[in-house]
Amino acid sequence: MVDVRVPGNIFGVWQRSSDPERFDAYTRWSLYVLSACEVFLVLWVVGLAEPEPSRPALLGPLLIVALVHTVACIGLLRSGITQFLGGPSAKRWVLGAAVALGVLGIVLSTLTYPGQDAAYVDGNTRVVLTLVFAGFTVAACAPLLAFRWLTVGAVGIGGLVAGVHLLGADRQDGTAVGVATGQGFALMIVCFGAFLSYRASIWMDGVVWEQERTRVLHARLAVAEERLRFSRDLHDVFGRTLSVVAVKSELAAELTARGRPGAEEQMLEVRQIAQEALREVRSVVAGYRSADLAAELAGARSVLRSAGIDTTVTGEDVQVGKEAQEALAWVVREGVTNVVRHSAAATCRVELRRDADGAVLEIVNDGVTSPPGRGSGLVGLSERLAGVRGELTTWYEDERFGLVARVPDRAPTPTYAPSALEKGTHA
Numbered sequence: 001m002v003d004v005r006v007p008g009n010i011f012g013v014w015q016r017s018s019d020p021e022r023f024d025a026y027t028r029w030s031l032y033v034l035s036a037c038e039v040f041l042v043l044w045v046v047g048l049a050e051p052e053p054s055r056p057a058l059l060g061p062l063l064i065v066a067l068v069h070t071v072a073c074i075g076l077l078r079s080g081i082t083q084f085l086g087g088p089s090a091k092r093w094v095l096g097a098a099v100a101l102g103v104l105g106i107v108l109s110t111l112t113y114p115g116q117d118a119a120y121v122d123g124n125t126r127v128v129l130t131l132v133f134a135g136f137t138v139a140a141c142a143p144l145l146a147f148r149w150l151t152v153g154a155v156g157i158g159g160l161v162a163g164v165h166l167l168g169a170d171r172q173d174g175t176a177v178g179v180a181t182g183q184g185f186a187l188m189i190v191c192f193g194a195f196l197s198y199r200a201s202i203w204m205d206g207v208v209w210e211q212e213r214t215r216v217l218h219a220r221l222a223v224a225e226e227r228l229r230f231s232r233d234l235h236d237v238f239g240r241t242l243s244v245v246a247v248k249s250e251l252a253a254e255l256t257a258r259g260r261p262g263a264e265e266q267m268l269e270v271r272q273i274a275q276e277a278l279r280e281v282r283s284v285v286a287g288y289r290s291a292d293l294a295a296e297l298a299g300a301r302s303v304l305r306s307a308g309i310d311t312t313v314t315g316e317d318v319q320v321g322k323e324a325q326e327a328l329a330w331v332v333r334e335g336v337t338n339v340v341r342h343s344a345a346a347t348c349r350v351e352l353r354r355d356a357d358g359a360v361l362e363i364v365n366d367g368v369t370s371p372p373g374r375g376s377g378l379v380g381l382s383e384r385l386a387g388v389r390g391e392l393t394t395w396y397e398d399e400r401f402g403l404v405a406r407v408p409d410r411a412p413t414p415t416y417a418p419s420a421l422e423k424g425t426h427a
Contacts, residue, residue, distance in 0.1 A: 016369070016370075018212070018344050019208075019344040019367070020208050020209055020211075020212040023204075023205065023208045024205055024208070024209070027081075027201050027202070027204070027205040028078070028081060028205075030201065031077055031081075031198060031201060031202075032074050032077065032078070034139075035070065035073050035074045035077055035136060035139065035140060036070060036074065038066065038069065038070045038073065038132060038133075038136045039066050039067050039070040041132050042062075042063065042066040042129065042132060043063070043066075045125060045128050045129060045132070046059065046062070046063070046125075053112045053113050053114075054112070054113065054114040055111055055112050056112075058108055058111055058112040059112060061108060062105065062108040062109065062112055062129075065101055065104050065105045065108060066105060066132075066133075068101055069098065069101035069102055069104075069105055069133065069136070069137075070136070072094065072097045072098040072101055072140075073098050073136050073137065073139070073140035074140075075094050075098075076090065076094045076095055076097075076098045076140040076141065077139075077140045077142075077143065079091060079094055080140070080141065080142070080143030080144045080202075081143050081202055081205070083143065083144065084143040084144075084202055084205075084206060085205065085206055085209055086209075090143075090144060095141070095144070098137055098140055098141075099137060102133045102134060102136070102137035103133075105129070105132075105133035106129070106130050106133050106134060106160075106164075109125070109126050109129035109130055109133065110126050110130070110164065110168070112126075113125040113126040113129070114126075114168070124165060124168065126164055126168055127161055127164050127165050127168070127183070130160060130161055130164045131157065131161055131187055131191075134156075134157045134160055134161075135157060135191055135194065138150070138153040138154075138157065138191070138195060139194060139195060139198050141153075142195055142198035142199045142202065143198075143199075143202050145199075147196075147199065150192070150195040150196065150199060151192065153191070153195060154188050154189075154191040154192035154195055155188055157187065157188065157191045158184040158185060158187050158188025158191065159184055159188075160184075161183060161184050161187050162180040162181055162183060162184030162185075163180070163184075165179065165180040165183055165184070166180040211308060214308075215307045215308050218303075218307060219303070219307060219340055222302075222303055241273060241274075241276070241277040241280070242277070245270055245273055245274060245277075248266050248267075248269055248270045248273065249266075249267075249270055251266050252266035252267050252270070292325070292326075292329055293320060293325040293326070293328055293329040293332065293352075294316065295329075296329040296332040296333050297313055297316055297332060297350065297352070298316075299333075299336075300313065300332050300333075300336040300350055301313045301350075303336055303340065304336060304339065304340070304348050307340050309339070309340075309345050309346065309347065309348050309365075310346060310347045310348070311347075311348050311349075311350070312347075312348070312349045312350070313350045313351075314349075314350070314351045314352070314353075315351055315352030315353050316352065318352050318353060318354055318359070319354075320352070320354075320359045320409060321359075321409045321410060323388050323407075323409070324358065324359045324388065324390075324407040324408075324409035327384060327385055327387075327388045327390060327405075327407050328352070328359060328361045328405060328407060330381065330384055331361050331363075331381055331385070331392070331403070331405040332350065332361065332363070334378075334380070334381050335350075335363040335381075335403050336348075336350075336363070338372075338378075338403075339363070339365045342372065343365055343366075343367040343368050343401070344367035344369075345365040345366055345367035345368075346366055346367055347365065347366050348363070348364070348365040348366075349362075349363070349364045349365075350362075350363050351363075351364075354409075355406075357406060357408060358390075358406060358407050358408040358409035358410075359406070359407050359409045360404065360405070360406050360407075361404070361405045362402060362403070362404045362405075363402070363403045364400060364401070364402040364403075365400070365401055366399055366400050366401075367399065368396065368399050368400065368401040369399060371396040371401075372394075372396070372401060378392065378394070378403075381405070385405055385406075385407060388407055388408075389407070389408050390405060390406055390407035390408065391405075391406050392404070392405050393406075
C-alpha cells in the first residue's frame with residue numbers, strides 16, 4: 001500500500017504521482033481534515049456556551065481531552081484505512097485510546113455544563129459536546145466497521161443524545177421526552193449520513209487501488225504469456241532434436257564399446273542434426289526479435305485495453321512495405337510499452353497512415369504530467385528508424401504526449417487473387 005507523506009517539494013511529488021496515488025492522498029487528507037475539525041468544534045461550542053459552565057475547573061481538562069482525542073481519531077482513521085487497503089491491522093491500543101478518550105470527553109462535558117429547560121433544544125452545550133465526541137469516535141472507526149455496525153453506531157448516538165438531553169432537563173415530562181426523541185432521531189439521521197460518507201470514500205479508494213492492481217496484473221500476465229510462448233517454441237523446435245542427438249550419441253558410444261563399425265557415421269549424423277538444430281534456434285530467435293506490424297497493432301490494442309486504457313487503433317489495412325513494416329512494428333511495441341509503464345493514460349490513439357513521403361505511425365496518449373525525456377528506448381527507436389532513412393519526432397501539449405514515426409516507403413502493389421466464384425467460372 002502507498003502511504004502518502006508530505007515532503008518538502010509537495011507539488012513536484014504530486015505531479016510525479018500516479019492517479020491512484022493522487023486519489024489515495026486526496027481521500028486520506030480529506031478525512032484527516034474533517035477529523036481535525038473536532039477540536040475546533042469543541043472550542044467553538046465552549047466559546048458560545050450558554051449558560052456558563054457549572055464547574056469551570058473542568059473546562060481546561062475538557063479542552064485537553066478534545067485535543068488528544070482528535071489526534072487519536074486521526075491515528076485510528078489512518079490505521080483503519082491502511083488495514084482496509086490490505087496493509088497491517090490497526091493497533092488495538094489506538095482503537096482503545098480513541099474510544100476511552102471519547103467516553104472521557106462525554107463524561108467531562110456532562111459534569112462541566114448544567115442542564116437546561118426541557119422545552120428547548122438550542123443552547124444545550126452538553127448535548128452538542130456529547131454528539132461531537134461520540135460522532136467523531138464512530139467516524140474514525142468507519143474503515144473497521146461494516147455497514148450494519150455503522151448503522152448501529154448512528155442509532156446508538158441518537159439514543160445517547162436523547163438520554164443526555166432528557167437527564168439534563170429541569171423536568172422529565174412529556175415535553176422533555178418529545179424534544180429529546182425528536183432531537184435524537186434527527187441527529188441519528190445526520191450521523192448515519194456522515195458515517196456513510198466516510199465509508200463510501202474509503203471504499204472508493206479501495207476500488208481505485210484494486211483497479212491499479214488489476215492493471216499491473218494484466219501487464220505481468222502479458223509478459224508471462226510471451227515468455228511461455230517463447231519457451232514453448234524452443235521446446236517444440238529443440239526438444240525433439242536433443243532427444244535424437246542423445247539417442248544417436250548413445251548408439252555411437254555402444255558401437256565404439258563393442259568395436260563394431262558405424263560409430264563414425266552416427267557421430268556425423270549427430271553433427272548434422274546439431275547444425276540443423278542451430279539453424280532452427282536461430283530462426284526462432286530471429287522470429288522473436290523481428291516484429292510484425294499487424295501483430296503488434298493487435299497486441300497493442302489488447303495490452304492497452306487490459307490496462308484499462310480507452311484505445312483506438314486505425315489504419316490496420318494500410319499497405320506498408322516489408323522494411324517499413326518491421327521498423328514501425330518496433331515503434332508500436334516500444335511506444336505502447338512506454339504508455340503502460342510511464343503514464344497514467346486514460347485514452348490512447350494509434351494511427352497508421354500514408355502521406356506523400358511514405359508510411360506514418362502516430363501514437364498519442366494523455367496522462368503525462370510533465371514532458372518526458374528521451375530515454376534509451378526512444379533513442380534506440382531513432383537509431384532503428386535512421387537505418388531505414390526514417391525519423392522519429394515527439395510532442396507534448398496539455399498532458400498529452402505524441403510520438404510520430406515516418407519511414408520512406410513505396411506502397412506495395414496489391415497482388416490480384418481471383419475469388420472462388422471467378423475460379424469456378426473460368427473452370
